[in-house]
Amino acid sequence: MKRRAFVAAGLAALASASFTHRRAFGATAGADLGAVGLDGAALILKGKDIDDLRAALRGELIAPGQAGYDQARRLWNPAFDRHPALIARCLGAADVRSAVSFAAAYGILTAVRGGGHSFGGQSGCDGGLVIDLSPLRAVEIDPLARRARVGGGALLANLDREAQGFGLATPAGVVADTGVGGLTLGGGIGRLGRRYGLSCDNLVGAEVITADGGWRRVSAEDNPELLWGLKGGAGNFGVVTEFIFGLHEVGPLYGGTLSFPVDATARQLLRNYADFMAGAPDELYAGLDVSADDHGQRLIELDVSYCGPVRDAERAVAPLRRLGKAHEDSLGVASYVKLQGSDDAPGAAHHGMYLKGGLVRDVTAGFIDTVVGCLESARLDTFDLGLQPIGGAIGRVRPADTAFWNRAANYSMHVLGYWKTDADHDTVERNKVGAGASWQRLEPLTHGRYVNIASGDDHDSHLAAAYGDNYQRLAALKKQYDPRNLFRLNANIKPA
Numbered sequence: 001m002k003r004r005a006f007v008a009a010g011l012a013a014l015a016s017a018s019f020t021h022r023r024a025f026g027a028t029a030g031a032d033l034g035a036v037g038l039d040g041a042a043l044i045l046k047g048k049d050i051d052d053l054r055a056a057l058r059g060e061l062i063a064p065g066q067a068g069y070d071q072a073r074r075l076w077n078p079a080f081d082r083h084p085a086l087i088a089r090c091l092g093a094a095d096v097r098s099a100v101s102f103a104a105a106y107g108i109l110t111a112v113r114g115g116g117h118s119f120g121g122q123s124g125c126d127g128g129l130v131i132d133l134s135p136l137r138a139v140e141i142d143p144l145a146r147r148a149r150v151g152g153g154a155l156l157a158n159l160d161r162e163a164q165g166f167g168l169a170t171p172a173g174v175v176a177d178t179g180v181g182g183l184t185l186g187g188g189i190g191r192l193g194r195r196y197g198l199s200c201d202n203l204v205g206a207e208v209i210t211a212d213g214g215w216r217r218v219s220a221e222d223n224p225e226l227l228w229g230l231k232g233g234a235g236n237f238g239v240v241t242e243f244i245f246g247l248h249e250v251g252p253l254y255g256g257t258l259s260f261p262v263d264a265t266a267r268q269l270l271r272n273y274a275d276f277m278a279g280a281p282d283e284l285y286a287g288l289d290v291s292a293d294d295h296g297q298r299l300i301e302l303d304v305s306y307c308g309p310v311r312d313a314e315r316a317v318a319p320l321r322r323l324g325k326a327h328e329d330s331l332g333v334a335s336y337v338k339l340q341g342s343d344d345a346p347g348a349a350h351h352g353m354y355l356k357g358g359l360v361r362d363v364t365a366g367f368i369d370t371v372v373g374c375l376e377s378a379r380l381d382t383f384d385l386g387l388q389p390i391g392g393a394i395g396r397v398r399p400a401d402t403a404f405w406n407r408a409a410n411y412s413m414h415v416l417g418y419w420k421t422d423a424d425h426d427t428v429e430r431n432k433v434g435a436g437a438s439w440q441r442l443e444p445l446t447h448g449r450y451v452n453i454a455s456g457d458d459h460d461s462h463l464a465a466a467y468g469d470n471y472q473r474l475a476a477l478k479k480q481y482d483p484r485n486l487f488r489l490n491a492n493i494k495p496a
């Protein structure tokens with residue numbers, strides 16, 4: 001998904017209102033601290049226990065009022081202004097164990113933060129404990145075994161750059177400052193996916209701290225059912241401190257941006273695009289995004305890449321060039337790292353966002369009419385609609401082979417409304433309502449959901465559509481590894 005295309009919703013705060021008034025207290029050493037429990041009720045953290053946790057950690061434990069608190073609590077989507085009671089910045093698996101054990105002992109609301117890019121603000125919380133993995137960004141490549149060991153808080157840029165140093169890569173998302181953690185645990189759709197599968201399809205192992213504070217090695221031999229669950233089952237089963245991925249040889253790609261003005265030919269352009277993608281080679285990725293550029297011009301933008309031999313690329317992308325008279329054509333030979341970083345603007349987004357999305361199987365005439373109808377009625381300066389192609393290798397994995405169920409989908413679609421961070425309440429609501437209205441028209445044309453493209457207001461309702469027949473197996477796994485549902489700020493599977 002293009003960075004500009006991000007939505008996020010301001011949503012249900014899990015913390016009780018009373019916490020808001022207490023959150024400034026307790027930063028002093030030895031002082032008790034007000035917090036929020038898993039059930040949403042207020043609880044008091046004893047000063048001595050907080051001090052013990054601080055002493056146990058190699059990383060910092062940051063409370064409200066302490067230096068760095070406001071920076072540490074910030075999420076990528078500024079629509080969510082969360083105020084945790086404590087933030088544990090973990091420097092290693094032992095820190096994560098200490099933080100998880102503290103959380104379990106108190107039953108405190110617990111968020112796990114990887115790259116912090118959740119659209120629904122799920123890596124933060126009001127009044128709870130944030131287990132912050134952002135210091136865990138180490139990446140180690142074994143070029144002979146073609147394996148990458150990746151810290152639980154690493155960003156795609158960390159993984160892509162280190163692996164490309166050896167001419168290798170594993171499928172990831174299309175924006176380099178997204179977190180490997182959330183992306184992989186939910187699925188992971190990107191430029192290499194049609195050829196090599198989802199990020200989670202390339203996950204061969206992990207190290208996980210489960211809700212009981214236990215350390216688990218996960219692989220095809222050790223805890224294989226847990227490995228199955230990590231492949232799309234989101235952050236439900238524990239904190240992944242290290243991911244292990246298989247790697248592929250990935251040389252220079254051919255790609256860039258191809259854009260066309262939105263005009264009377266838009267309907268035919270979308271038809272021709274979808275017809276071409278239906279028979280496109282696995283090596284070709286062409287994400288479509290409709291929004292306005294910085295000058296307010298409405299554009300259909302294709303994020304194109306071809307990961308096969310460069311000599312075949314011009315021929316492979318030629319039908320896309322014939323879609324219309326291009327406004328921009330930057331296609332050419334480019335490194336994978338360059339393409340992955342082409343849409344980056346590190347740090348939090350400058351817009352709050354509200355996003356809805358679902359999976360699309362067939363781009364029917366009715367679907368195109370609805371998309372065009374949404375574009376005609378939306379204010380395009382604050383609205384974005386996108387399609388990420390799936391299919392290829394992703395579709396050849398059987399639904400029950402990983403927790404990621406929806407293998408027949410051909411696109412992941414999103415609509416989002418966005419607003420400047422200083423926008424007033426009415427503007428925010430107008431943009432949320434606008435995106436929601438488009439979604440209401442598009443949702444009946446979707447088949448299934450993708451947990452990484454979701455807002456905080458639909459995490460429960462969309463689970464069945466995301467997990468299909470895998471849900472019961474996931475619920476049993478959840479019961480085995482997290483019976484109290486400590487890890488609930490995610491696409492939450494209820495233990496059963």
Ligand SMILES: Cc1cc2nc3c(=O)[nH]c(=O)nc-3n(C[C@H](O)[C@H](O)[C@H](O)COP(=O)(O)OP(=O)(O)OC[C@H]3O[C@@H](n4cnc5c(N)ncnc54)[C@H](O)[C@@H]3O)c2cc1C
Binds near residue numbers: 076114118185189241
């Ligand atoms: C700019 C942008 C571009 C995107 N592009 C794509 C794309 O191309 N393809 C795609 O598939 N998705 C894309 N997404 C969606 C993305 O996959 C999700 O937002 C994902 O959750 C981000 O992961 P994160 O670690 O950064 O997020 P976080 O907010 O840190 O975490 C998201 C969820 O994962 C859990 N989690 C994270 N790390 C761990 C861990 N190590 N152990 C246990 N739980 C963990 C968190 O608790 C939370 O529930 C994009 C999102 C953004 C904002």
